[in-house]
Every structure is written in structure tokens, then in C-alpha cells.
Amino acid sequence: MALIDRSDMAEFATIRDEVTALKRERTVEAAAQLFYDRGYEKTTLEAVAETMGVTKPFIYNHFKSKAELLADICTRGVSASLVAMDAALAAEVSPTEKLRMLSRGFLTAVLSNQRYIAILTREEKSLEPADFERLSVLRRDFDRKLVALLQAGVDAGEFHLNDPYVAALSIGGLVSWAYVWYRPDGRLSLEALADEVSSLILAMAGVPAGQ
């Protein structure tokens, strides 16, 4: 280690970097839990630090402000949704199958990032304008891609939709809202829920039952 010149380190993940990343990660997790339970404005950084067994300056060594912590949290939910979208679009299958993949992947992304999605939805007004704008662009991007997918399905004769734009917003809402009611210890597993919801969405798109 001692032989490695400092100037090279930027390109490699050193132990130090990993430790720093771990601390950031733990801080985000602790903050997300409290922001989710109590709300952003009602959560003090003191409280976040306390649940981690550290103090406030620890947090300020890794985040420049409370708002940056929020931005980090909010970015996660949106990113996960976009990853699911891009994965579905990249598959070389019919629009119907893409929509099924998207529905399942999107719901899974929302539910496995439940806290982050909830915080984004509730607290977007507390984001710095630049972060808000950045995330808005990502969300519009998601909607745009979904409209295009629905339109492609209509053009292929697989979907029957009068207004793909409204349909896209409806699908987006149906899935996004799942953070409100989902309970990890509920009656249905995440897998089973994904099956249910994706068939509801296919039905909504006008795909005959049973594919």
C-alpha cells in the first residue's frame, strides 16, 4: 500500500474510500428510516446521529448539508425505477412482454425502495432547486419512455388504448402509489404482487387475458 503513489489512488477504491462509502451508506440508511417515520423537517440531524451512535459533525464530514442527504435518498428511488424501465426496453421481445417486464420490474423497484420512494414523494419541496430539477428530468424521462412503449404496442396492434399519454400516467401512478399500502410482511410476497399488478396493467392496456 505504501508503495502506491497518492495520485493514483483516485482511480482505485482504497480501503479508505470503502470506509467512507460505508459511512455514507449507513448515514443514508439511518436518515431514510427517520425521514420515513417522522418526516424530513421533523427529523433532526442530532436524532440521525444518535441512532448511529455518533454525533452531528460526523454527518457533516460526509454530507455538506441536510438537504444533500435528502437528495441522495430521493435519487435512489428514481434511479431504481429508471433501471427497471431501461431493462425492459432493452429486451428483444414484443411490446406486450416489455410491458409485463416493466410492470414487474417497476413494482419491484418501488417496493424494494419503499422508504426512498415515500420520501421523494412527500419531501420533494425540501430539495434544493437544482436537485429537484435533476430528478424532475429523470421522472419526465421515465414517462416519455413509457408513453413510447405504449404507443409502440398500439401501433403493433397489441394494445388498445385511446390515449397512451393518460394511460402512461395512470400506470405510473398505480405502481408509484404502491409504496403507500405495501407491507413487507403482508399477505402476498413481492413476487406474487408483481404477478397480480402486471396482469392488471396488461388488462388495462387491452391485452387479452392469459397473454
Place this chain on the structure above:
Amino acid sequence: MALIDRSDMAEFATIRDEVTALKRERTVEAAAQLFYDRGYEKTTLEAVAETMGVTKPFIYNHFKSKAELLADICTRGVSASLVAMDAALAAEVSPTEKLRMLSRGFLTAVLSNQRYIAILTREEKSLEPADFERLSVLRRDFDRKLVALLQAGVDAGEFHLNDPYVAALSIGGLVSWAYVWYRPDGRLSLEALADEVSSLILAMAGVPAGQ
């Protein structure tokens, strides 16, 4: 007026009562606008008072706390949704027609109470526990009634749903989320949107296109 005994006044709306009600109403409107634009915690009562051309004690003469103002706002959205639900259920028509009425009425309720619904969704953590509980009961009531309607449609052979419970939550989310994207000056009128969304919901329930 002078002839009317004060003890009788409780049962009639006097001018005085109407004035009081008007002041409360204007306060709620002003607060809702600011809570919607900036968020509850980031809005000072000073700011609310300023937009009304009064000062803080004016508000405290009509509301015992900032949280009571919030509770008033939040109650409106839920109540409007429940009214739409009960109206649909009371109609003596088939489950399919009830679901169509509900979809249209629910969406209309959400969109014409857009601010109130948005504030309820974002700020529920700031409600007093008692108010939170009261509103939670109303929301569960709504969901319960929707599940029952869907089940009735399935039993009547009109709907084709594997899991009415998940379907109810999906419909609830699809419509509730509309507060996020709806713009009163958008491409479609509220009427046209209600048509679109209700046909999407009917399709989701497995009702053949064109009724």
C-alpha cells in the same frame, strides 16, 4: 334580531356565525395554497396571515394551532372521495356502472381537491395522532367499500379479477396519484380525463371494451 334569545341562536346560522365560517374558509384556502406550494413545515403562519392581509393572532382566533388548520385541510380531500364512493354505491345500477360512476366521481373529487389531496399525502406525518387516526379510518373505509364493489362485480360475472383486494388498492392508487400530474390548464378537460381514466379502470376490471 334583538328579539331573538341568545339560547336559540345555536340552532340557526346567524350573521355572526356566517362571518366566522367565512373567515375560517378564507384562512384554510390561503393556508392550503401555501402548504401546497412550499410544504407545511416550511410555511409560517406569518406568511399565511400576510397573504390574507391580516396578522397571526387573527388565525389563532379561529384555529387553536397550526396542526388544526392542517387537519381541516386534510379532511376535505378524504371526505370528497368518500362522498363520490357513497354516491356510486347508492345508485341502483350494475356493478359495471357503479364502477364507472365511482371512477369518474373519484377522479373528479381528487382533481377538484388537488391541493387538499396533495397536502394530505405529503404531510400526514404532521397531523396530530387523533386526526391521523380519524383520517386513516376513513381511508380504510373507502378501500373496504371498493373491495366489496369489485367482489360484487366478480360474483355477478361482470368483472374478471384474480385478487379484488390488490385491484382495489391499484385503482385507489391510480386515481389518487392523479394529483401529481394533473394541470387544470392541461390538454384534456376534467370531463375528458374522467372518461379516459374510467375506461382504463373498467378494462383493468376485465369489462369488455365498449361496455
Place this chain on the structure above:
DNA sequence: TAGAAACCATACCGATGAGTATTATGCAAG
């Protein structure tokens, strides 16, 4: 092992905003 540098805790500041005590105003009745 000396020395330095990153790191984090203690203790603090300054601003902000909910709620209130007191004072002023205006309206109604006699």
C-alpha cells in the same frame, strides 16, 4: 516511533417560528 493529517466529539451561535400577553380598535346596546 515521531509527526501529521484526517476525523469526530464537545460546546456553541444565530436564526427562525409557534404560540401568547398586552394593548388598541371598532361595533353594539343602552
Place this chain on the structure above:
DNA sequence: CTTGCATAATACTCATCGGTATGGTTTCTA
């Protein structure tokens, strides 16, 4: 005109919390 009551404004208190200056401690380098 005057007395009294309700209403709202001025001006204040007090607690909270985001952010920081400073000093001690650990860890890495040489």
C-alpha cells in the same frame, strides 16, 4: 354619548435546530 365586549394588532418569549469553531484522539506515513 358611553360603556362593554369581541376582535385583532404589536411586540414579545422561548424552544428548537441547522450549522460551525475548536480541541482532543486515532490512524496512517515516513
